[in-house]
Amino acid sequence: MAGARAPLLEVTGLAKAFGPNAVLRDVSLRIAPASVHALLGENGAGKSTLTRVLLGVERADAGAVLLGGARYAPASAEGARRAGVVLVPQERTLCAHLSVADNVVLGIEPAARARPGLRDRERARAVARGAIALVAADPARVPLDAPAGDLGVADQQLVEIARALAQGGLREDGRLAARLLVLDEPTSSLGHEDARRLFERVRALRDAGVAVLLVTHFLSDVRAHADRYTVLRDGRVAGEGDPRETDPAQIVREMLGRALDAPRAGSGAPPPGRGEVVLEARDVAGARRPRRASLSLHRGEILGIAGLVGSGRTELLRILAGLDPRRGGAVTLRAPRGVGLLSEDRGGEGLMLGRSIAENVWLSPRAPRLAAPRSLLSEAARWIERLAIRAGGPDQRAGELSGGNQQKVQIARLLREDFDVLLMDEPTRGIDVASKAQVLSLFRELAGAGKAIVLVSSQLDELVATCDRIAVLRRGILDPPRPASSWTEASLLLEASS
Template sequence: MAGARAPLLEVKGLAKAFGQNAVLRGVSLRIAPASVHALLGENGAGKSTLTRVLLGMERADAGALLLGGAPYTPASTEGARRAGVVLVPQERTLCAHLTVADNVMLGIEPTARARPGIRDRERARAVARQAISLVAADPARVPLDARVGELGVADQQLVELARALAQGGLREDGRLDARLLVLDEPTSSLGHDDAARLFDRVRALRDAGLAVLLVTHFLSDVRAHADRYTVLRDGRVAGEGDPRETEPAQIVREMLGRALEEARASGAPEAATPDGGEVVLDARDVSGVKRPERASLTLHRGEILGIAGLVGSGRTELLRILAGLDTKRSGTVTLRARRGVGLLSEDRGGEGLMLGRSIAENVWLSPRAPRLAAPGSLLAEAARWIERLAIRARGPDQRAGELSGGNQQKVQIARLLREDFDVLLVDEPTRGIDVASKAQVLSLLRDLAGAGKAIVLVSSQLDELVTTCDRVAVLRRGILEPPRPASSWTEASLLLEASS
C-alpha cells in the first residue's frame, strides 16, 4: 500500500499564523512516492496555506519538511521548482494569445549554448513536445502551434499540467525530474468525461514515479483516484486513511467535526416555506459560456432560495446570467418583477463597492439614480440607511474602504434596498465578516423575504443555507439539481451531495 512505503514528502508539526490567526496547528502527514494523496477540508481549513508552504510561497513558523529524507526549506517557488515540487493552479494562468509550445516553456526558455541570451527554439519545442506527450493520450489534440485561447477548457488544463512538468524538469530520455505535483482543484471546471481523461493521465504520471498531492472537494474523485487521503479541519489533521476503505459519511464527519445526523446548526430559527407565493423569476435550462451547463429554477416572492455548490461549480456565473451581466449560451430567463433584479457581488472590493469613495456615493450611485443630486441629499439619504442597517461609521462621508468587512457588506445591501429591487441575487454575503455581522446580515435577508422580496442566496457556509433558506438546490459540476425544503438538508448531506 502507498502508506507503507518510505515517504517522498514528510510534513512534521507544521504551524503557521497570520497575526493572531493560527491557520496551521501542528500539521503532520506523509506522501508516498508514486502515489496520489488527496488533501480535503472545508474552505478555511488550512489547505491553501499548507500547499503555499510546500511551494515556497510562505514560510512556516514551526515544524519541518523532509523531501526524499532530506530537509526541505524552499524560500521561493523557484527553490521549490528546483527541488522538483510544482503546481497546477486551480485558476488558469495561461496566455491565451500564445501558442501551446510558448505557454509550456514560458519562463524556462532554454538558450543556445553557443549564443548565451538567445532562445534555442528548437530545443524549446522538443521539451514542449515531450511534456505534451506525457499529459495527452493523443498529443495531436493539443498541437504545439495552436493558440491556447482556441483550445477547450480540458485541453487548456493539459497545457497547465505539461507546463508544470516542464518546470520541474524533463530529461532527454523522457524521465521526470519533477517529484511532487500539486493539483489544486483540477476538475472544478471540467465535466465528467474531461475529468476522467485528466485522471487517466494523472495515473500514468503516478505510474511513471511522480507523487501527486490532489487538493479537492470532490469525494468521488478521491475515492476513485487517490491512494491515501488527509482531512484538515481548523488547521489540524482531522482524519486520514485509504479512501476506498472509508465511507464517504466518515470523511464528511471528519471535515465537519460532527456526524450527518448532528450537522444541522442549532440556535437559528427555522425558515418557513412560502405558501404558493407569486413566481417572480423563472429560468429554464440555462447554460453559460463555461458554466453552468444546465440550470432551471423557479423563485417565489417572499422566499429565499439557497444554492450550494463547490468552487467552480458555476454558482456565481448563474447569478450573473440571471442578473443580465453575463451572456447565456442557451435557455430562457423570465422575469415577472416590476422593480427588477439586483446583484450583491461576492467581489466586494473589486466589483461591489468603490472603496475609495464615500458611503453616500456608494449608496446613491446606480443606473437608476438621478445624474444630478445635491450633496446634502446624498448625505441625508446615506445617513438614513446607516441608521436603518446599523452601519458602524463616522458618518455618510466616510470612505467605504475604511469600514470593516461586515459594514462594507451592509453598504452594498443598502444600495440594493434603496433601489427597491423585487429580486435580490446575493453572492457570498457573509464572506470575510465576523460572527456578529454574519448574524445581522442573515437576519436582514430573512426580514427582506418577510417583506416580500424574492432572494437567491449563494453561500459556501452550508449552515447558513440550512438555517436561512426556504429551499436549497445543489449545483454540481455545472448541473443544478431540483431544490428541496431546507428542513430536509443538513450541512453534511449538502456537502455529500455537492461533492459526489
C-alpha cells in the same frame, strides 16, 4: 498500500503563525512516492498555508520537512520548482491569446545556445510537446499551435498541469523531473465527464512516478482517486487514513469536529411563500449558448439549473443579468429591486482581490459615491458577523481570505444591495462542507423572505436538497422544470448526459 512505503515527502511538527494568529500547529504529514494524497479541511483550516510552505512561498516557524530523505526548505517558489515541487492553482492562469506551446514554456523559455537573449523555438516546442504528451491521452486534442483560450475547460486544465510539469523540468530522455505535483481544487470548474478524464491523466502521472497532493473539497473524488487522505482542522491534523476504508461521515466529522446537519430539502411542491412571477424568459438564445431557454421564476422560490459544463448555464445567467447580449427570445423583469449576479469567476470578476472586504461589500453603482470610511467598515462588519466570514476585520484584503470566505464576501455584496432576483452561479465552488451548508441554508432563508433565486451548481446533491424546482440544460436547450422531489442525483446526471 501507499502508506507502507518510505515517504517521498515527510513533514514533522510544522508550525506557522501570522502575528498572534496560529495557522499551523504541530502538523505532520507523510506522502508516499507515486501516490495520490488528498488534503482536506474547512476553509481556514490551514491547507493553503501548508501548501504555500511546501511551495516555498512561506517559511515555517518551526518543524522540519524532508523531500526524498533530504532536508527541504525552499526559500522561494523557484527553489521549490528546482526541487521538483510544482503547483497547478485552482484559478486558471493561462494566457488565452497565446498558443498552447507558449503557455507551457512561459517563464522557462530555453535560450538559443548560439544567440544568447533569444529563445530557441525548436527546443521550446520540444519541451511543450513532451509535457503535453505526459498529460493528454490524445495529444491531438491539445494542439501546440492552438490559442489556449480556444480549448475547452478540461483541456485548459491539462495545459495548466503540463506547464507545472515543465516548470519542474523534463529530463533529456523525456522523463519527468517533477516529483510532487500539488493540484488545488482541480475539478471545481469541471463537469463529471471532464473530471473523469482529468483523473485518468492524474493516475497516469502517478503511474509514471509522480506523487500528487490533491487539495479538494470533493469527498467523492477523494474516495475514488486518492490512496491516502489527511484532514486539517484549526491548523492541526484531525484525521488521516485510507479513504476507501473510511466512512465519508467519519471524514466529515474529522473536518468539522462534529456531525453535519444536512440542508433542508425543497419539498417539490410550490413553496409556501411563492408569489408572482418576477423574471420570465422565453426562447432565449445567446451567441453560442444557450440555443433555447424558457423559464418563469417566482418570488419566494429557488429554481435550480443542472447541466454539464459547456451546456450554457453561465451564459444563460449572464443574459438574464443583462451582461451578455441575446441573439433571440425575450426576457421580462418584474422586480423593482432588480437582478444581482454572483459570478462563477470570483477572482477574475467577482471581487477586487487587492481591496478590502469593506470596499468589496460596498462596491455598487447604487452605493453613495462619497461614504465615510467608518460607514464602510461598520457595514462590512455587520455582514462579516451575519455570514460568519473568517477574517481579521473589515479592512483585510479580500485576496488574503480563503476561497470560501471570498465567496461569502461576494454574497454579502449582493445581499447588501437587496436585489429581488439573485442569480447564483456555482456559489459553493471551492468552499468547504460547513460553508456550503451555511450558504445553502441562507438561500432557503432568503427565499422564505421573498427573494427569487436561480441556482446553478455542478453539485447535483445540492440542487436536489436545496431547490424547489430543477430544470436541466442540455446541448444548449433548457427543459421544463420539475419539482425537486421528482429528481435524484442519478436521474439528473442521466438527463443532463443524454
